[in-house]
Amino acid sequence: MRNVVVKDATAAVAGLKDGHTVMIGGFGNAGLPLATLRAIVETGVRDLTLISNNAGTVEDDLTLLFRARMVRKIICSYPRGAKAFTDQYRKGEVELELVPQGTFIERIRAGGAGLGGFLSPVGLGTDFETGKEKITAGGREYILELPLRADFTFVKGKLADTVGNVTYNMTARNHCPAMATAAETTVVEVDRIVEAGALDPESIVTPCIFVDRVFARA
């Protein structure tokens, strides 16, 4: 039977390379795969493009990657209050692509769903339409938003079974299910791993087809 369980965070991040694009789940610290982030720091990779809603704050979060100077660019919706990121942004050492949050997650969904983009009214008449194609459909104007994909997605779940089905905990679900669909390799850090068949199929939010590796947080 399929088994995607790896032994620890170090094994979970194997294959991550310089220049990769990486999605990291979470809204604030809810859904943030913290053990994975620590393991990424240990790899010493550089020039990452991060796709994550926030850019950390001042402690154990994406701050770890910025402090280790691993990030070339971040695509996010809300990097305020992110000390390490802000210092590097002010010096021009890291690039920011700011995306309204709903557009951000829908671009990821499009990336995972094989779509070439989608038409959104969000941002019309604002700075967020700059440089984007506008399309009129059904008599209404829209912005063409393009998909996002990544080499790796790292998210935090609650439970995974050995074949890779995943459940989430309350508002820690947030961006994780969409991100899980949009990468070449999807890695899920969970609280606990159970045998295949032990999860209620109705409770599974991310089916195993999207999941390449799972590991239990120590």
Added chain:
Amino acid sequence: MKTLGRSELARMVALHLPRQGFVNLGIGAPNEVGDYLPADTDVMLHSENGILNIGPRPPKGEEDWDLINAGKIPITLAKGGAFFDSNLSFAMMRGGHLDIAVLGAFQVSEKGDIANWTTGESNGAPPGVGGAVDLAVGARTIWVMMDHTTKEGGPRIVRACTFPLTAARVVSRIFTNIAIVDVTPSGLVLDAVLEGVTPAEVQAVTGAELTPARSLRRIDMTGSVAG
């Protein structure tokens, strides 16, 4: 000039919400509106990070950091509540399923344009937008609550926003610490004024023309409105 306190302004907004419906309270001051909803309200509060029907704040020591609102503050789930992912959450906005969003703002124009995500003058700090644009475009009704003037006394209700827009022509009502102003196709209508403040004084600190409503209402210092 007398002004309403932040809590009283939140209470005033809460008293104007319908008895039922789906409402998103923006990060910061608008979030306090939730503290003044009547205990028997059927309003369900939405937060863009994936929750519908937010309950009261958790007691100290019982916070769960997997259960937070869009301001990253610990919350609880009320009876009948649900969790969902971000895609579904923003589908609720753009799809027109949210009845009302209450947002803070730097400026609102007489046409209902809102500027609330950046002043454009960050001194090199990174901008952040979060779900502000999606919410302003998507919710069926947009209410703004804000101080009537800037710290320096300049108007925030203006003919045209000078700060970068969040969305154009979406705001229908503005609750401030001295007045309630409706945005109508024929211009701004002054619906209510704080006790001890005259309509002329409100006009003097407003950057666009206000037409007093035929029956002007009075706001008392607790945020109750009569008339």
